[in-house]
Amino acid sequence: xxxxxxxxxxxxVGVHPPLGVLSIRASSWWxxxxxxxxxxxxxxxxxxxxxxxxxxxxxxxxxxxxDQGKPYVLSCVRKAEAQIAAKKLDKEYLAIGGLGDFTxxxxxxxxxxxxxxxxxxxxxxxxxxxxxxxxxxxxxxxSRFHTEARDVYLPKPSWGNHTPIFKDAGMQLKAxxxxxxxxxxxxxxGALNDISKxxxxxxxxxxxxxxxxxxxxxxxxxxxxxxxLVKKRNLLVFFDMAYQGFASGDxxxxxxxxRYFIEQGHNIVLSQSFAKNMGLYGERVGGFTVxxxxxxxxxxxxxxxxxxxRPIYSNPPMNGARIAATILNTPDLYKEWLGEVHxxxxxxxxxxxxLVANLKKExxxxxxxxxxxxxxxxxxxxxxxxxxxxxxxEFSVYMTKDGRISMAGVTSGNVGYLAQGIxxxxx
Amino acid sequence: MSLxxxxxxATPVAVFKLSNDFKEDxxxxxxxxxxxxxxxDEGQPxxxxxxxxxxxxxxxxxxxxxxYLPILGLPEFRSSASKIAxxxxxxxxxxxxxxxxxxxxxxxxxxxxxEFLRRWYNGNDNMKxxxxxxxxxxxxxxxxxxxxxFEDVRPYKYxxxxxxxxxxxxxxxxxxxxxxxxxxxxxxxxxxxxxxxxxxxEWMQVAEVMKRRKLFVFFDSAYQGFASGCxxxxxxxxRYFVTQGFExxxxxxxxxxFGLYNERVGNLTIVARDADxxxxxxxxxxxxVRVNWSNPPSQGARLVAITLNTAxxxxxxxxxxxxxxxxxxxxxxxxxxKLQVLGTPGxxxxxxxxxxxFSFTGLNPKQVxxxxxxxxxxxxxxxxxxxxGLTTKNIDYVAESIHETVVNVx
Numbered sequence: 154x155x156x157x158x159x160x161x162x163x164x165x166v167g168v169h170p171p172l173g174v175l176s177i178r179a180s181s182w183w184x185x186x187x188x189x190x191x192x193x194x195x196x197x198x199x200x201x202x203x204x205x206x207x208x209x210x211x212x213x214x215x216x217x218x219x220d221q222g223k224p225y226v227l228s229c230v231r232k233a234e235a236q237i238a239a240k241k242l243d244k245e246y247l248a249i250g251g252l253g254d255f256t257x258x259x260x261x262x263x264x265x266x267x268x269x270x271x272x273x274x275x276x277x278x279x280x281x282x283x284x285x286x287x288x289x290x291x292x293x294x295x296s297r298f299h300t301e302a303r304d305v306y307l308p309k310p311s312w313g314n315h316t317p318i319f320k321d322a323g324m325q326l327k328a329x330x331x332x333x334x335x336x337x338x339x340x341x342x343g344a345l346n347d348i349s350k351x352x353x354x355x356x357x358x359x360x361x362x363x364x365x366x367x368x369x370x371x372x373x374x375x376x377x378x379x380x381x382l383v384k385k386r387n388l389l390v391f392f393d394m395a396y397q398g399f400a401s402g403d404x405x406x407x408x409x410x411x412r413y414f415i416e417q418g419h420n421i422v423l424s425q426s427f428a429k430n431m432g433l434y435g436e437r438v439g440g441f442t443v444x445x446x447x448x449x450x451x452x453x454x455x456x457x458x459x460x461x462x463r464p465i466y467s468n469p470p471m472n473g474a475r476i477a478a479t480i481l482n483t484p485d486l487y488k489e490w491l492g493e494v495h496x497x498x499x500x501x502x503x504x505x506x507x508l509v510a511n512l513k514k515e516x517x518x519x520x521x522x523x524x525x526x527x528x529x530x531x532x533x534x535x536x537x538x539x540x541x542x543x544x545x546x547e548f549s550v551y552m553t554k555d556g557r558i559s560m561a562g563v564t565s566g567n568v569g570y571l572a573q574g575i576x577x578x579x580x
Numbered sequence: 581m582s583l584x585x586x587x588x589x590a591t592p593v594a595v596f597k598l599s600n601d602f603k604e605d606x607x608x609x610x611x612x613x614x615x616x617x618x619x620x621d622e623g624q625p626x627x628x629x630x631x632x633x634x635x636x637x638x639x640x641x642x643x644x645x646x647x648y649l650p651i652l653g654l655p656e657f658r659s660s661a662s663k664i665a666x667x668x669x670x671x672x673x674x675x676x677x678x679x680x681x682x683x684x685x686x687x688x689x690x691x692x693x694x695e696f697l698r699r700w701y702n703g704n705d706n707m708k709x710x711x712x713x714x715x716x717x718x719x720x721x722x723x724x725x726x727x728x729x730f731e732d733v734r735p736y737k738y739x740x741x742x743x744x745x746x747x748x749x750x751x752x753x754x755x756x757x758x759x760x761x762x763x764x765x766x767x768x769x770x771x772x773x774x775x776x777x778x779x780x781x782e783w784m785q786v787a788e789v790m791k792r793r794k795l796f797v798f799f800d801s802a803y804q805g806f807a808s809g810c811x812x813x814x815x816x817x818x819r820y821f822v823t824q825g826f827e828x829x830x831x832x833x834x835x836x837x838f839g840l841y842n843e844r845v846g847n848l849t850i851v852a853r854d855a856d857x858x859x860x861x862x863x864x865x866x867x868x869v870r871v872n873w874s875n876p877p878s879q880g881a882r883l884v885a886i887t888l889n890t891a892x893x894x895x896x897x898x899x900x901x902x903x904x905x906x907x908x909x910x911x912x913x914x915x916x917x918k919l920q921v922l923g924t925p926g927x928x929x930x931x932x933x934x935x936x937x938f939s940f941t942g943l944n945p946k947q948v949x950x951x952x953x954x955x956x957x958x959x960x961x962x963x964x965x966x967x968x969g970l971t972t973k974n975i976d977y978v979a980e981s982i983h984e985t986v987v988n989v990x
Binding site: 187195214216224226235243246249285286298314321446452459465473 | 866
């Protein structure tokens with residue numbers, strides 16, 4: 154519109170030496186900038202906020218809520234913050250790779266305290282801007298140094314932001330079968346079939362636990378077969394672990410797949426987020442790990458990661474990393490944290506059970522077993538886009554179009570209403 | 581066989597290596613004039629008193645949590661930060677044509693601006709659009725723009741080594757010959773690393789050429805308040821360009837003027853033709869944010885927002901900023917006076933004429949090496965020193981060392 158206006162003015166005014174003021178005021182550099190579509194996931198929360206219906210439910214973003222539907226600041230986090238405040242630390246720049254106390258503890262949490270990888274110093278772990286930042290640094294690193302293959306294979310479906318991140322980093326996206334819409338479960342044979350055809354050296358993305366968006370995880374025996382096949386195909390494994398502790402309630406159980414793969418000799422790359430399991434969402438706490446051949450290689454890789462990080466944001470933010478490090482490195486806070494994570498995971502499991510019970514009460518005859526079988530924050534309900542649209546328009550239930558709901562947004566107070574709505578659009 | 585077998589060892593970032601070497605130096609007389617961070621007269625980092633106050637407020641407020649910020653950041657932070665740059669009564673703000681993106685420090689703001697320009701400025705593929713950075717400039721400018729996909733990052737003449745001042749003719753000359761629509765990164769005040777800023781009249785000349793030749797204005801404002809001690813004075817150039825009708829970007833950092841280095845508090849201020857353009861630009865900024873960090877860290881932004889939006893805290897902050905700027909001015913005056921008394925060869929007026937945290941001493945690489953190796957005084961190979969590293973206790977040693985170096989090493 155602005156461009157149209159300006160050319161009108163230019164044609165009447167003509168080209169004068171002081172083209173300056175008049176036409177500069179009329180035209181804009183940004184006239185051709187299109188309005189970007191709202192983010193499919195974060196856009197849901199924004200739409201929810203605008204809704205005035207008192208019964209509205211936000212099942213969009215994966216942020217934990219307590220049974221009152223309120224954000225939950227972990228008690229161990231408050232305690233850690235108090236401890237930190239008392240220390241009166243300075244605010245000097247962190248190293249490019251972040252806070253050492255944090256990165257060491259972050260690696261230990263994922264790999265296990267006495268993992269051979271950590272002992273031999275053959276991992277490099279850098280602090281990142283939560284999970285997104287970690288994936289982005291990883292994508293940039295692979296794009297620059299993994300020149301044998303440009304393809305990243307994501308499970309079908311995967312977190313919506315995986316694709317744009319890898320694309321923006323210059324990688325190409327492909328997919329392998331994962332979710333079976335017929336069973337709302339894991340299509341194990343389909344996955345194996347597809348993986349067996351992936352060209353050597355390609356990157357394969359695996360969700361370590363609590364798959365987002367489906368909540369469908371492979372069982373240990375299935376993971377073993379996948380690990381075997383991936384090794385045969387000589388693929389580079391990229392684990393995304395955003396929910397350690399949050400899935401089963403047990404830190405070690407949730408990291409089992411990651412540790413198994415490493416044990417089996419896969420030198421993986423790994424993204425970790427502390428947004429959910431420590432409730433540190435807005436503090437942006439994450440880690441990116443490369444498991445290398447040896448310490449010497451880890452050194453070289455570290456130097457290159459720093460080169461990648463510096464032109465994006467120079468060095469990472471302190472606050473969240475300091476909180477996480479304090480919790481991970483202080484025995485009673487760590488213990489308290491394990492208890493709180495377990496509590497959050499438990500509430501979600503309870504909500505799953507309640508939702509199914511309520512659906513049955515409503516008279517639904519559909520099979521809702523998957524709601525209980527799935528794990529972690531999300532549930533792939535099996536709802537189709539038209540049903541989702543109705544659920545949002547008629548019941549003010551906000552979720553993503555793929556039928557994903559965040560179980561964390563379900564409470565004993567709203568589960569009945571939710572069941573009503575779901576039953577209404579699926580009967 | 582490793583997938584990463586061919587990954588070469590990268591050379592470390594110079595300024596951090598310098599700090600490392602300083603740390604390992606056993607000489608008790610050692611002085612670190614490298615990294616750009618403020619130090620007190622005791623040579624210690626300084627957490628601003630107002631920051632300590634606001635931190636307590638935040639800790640005590642149980643209504644606060646750690647939820648995600650919106651993609652573009654904390655609204656109260658963004659608007660108050662832009663006001664700081666453009667002025668409370670900025671016509672652009674009143675005309676509703678200013679937008680902002682909270683970013684990870686000044687670096688993050690430059691990054692977002694660069695990524696946006698590469699995608700959307702002047703057609704939608706700007707890989708070949710020239711980006712001009714001053715000669716010399718903060719070394720990371722080159723990397724930020726190159727990594728954002730710009731293939732042609734070039735220098736514009738700026739520092740005149742011989743006269744130790746601004747090469748205005750060279751600067752204007754490069755503006756005249758730059759391809760139309762080129763992007764120019766301008767230092768709003770306290771030029772890093774030279775400490776040499778254009779005068780008002782010189783800025784007006786720069787603006788005239790840029791307007792006539794349709795060059796894009798991208799301000800880097802990392803030291804507002806820190807240069808002269810006065811926020812408004814330090815924002816003069818940015819505000820002047822706004823009055824001249826430019827659409828422009830201004831990358832702001834609150835690392836130095838709030839002392840919040842490690843909380844990564846930055847803001848990209850966007851001045852556009854009108855509100856509709858701002859809206860569309862911001863919607864595309866969101867896409868870029870989403871693939872880099874999803875949403876920015878909350879702690880630092882909250883702190884700054886509370887400070888800027890609370891009258892007494894704002895006044896206290898301005899006072900804290902003046903304290904820092906004044907100490908730097910004092911060190912400049914002292915150093916220059918001591919060199920004069922010592923009769924150190926050459927002219928040293930540039931030390932007091934330059935402004936902000938840094939001074940381009942004019943020492944050459946051999947002299948710099950001598951300072952480091954023989955005197956354990958750490959400064960950048962360019963001859964840049966951080967004035968904040970000077971204290972009343974070490975200034976004599978530094979002055980004598982400069983003297984000895986200049987006399988003995990050519």
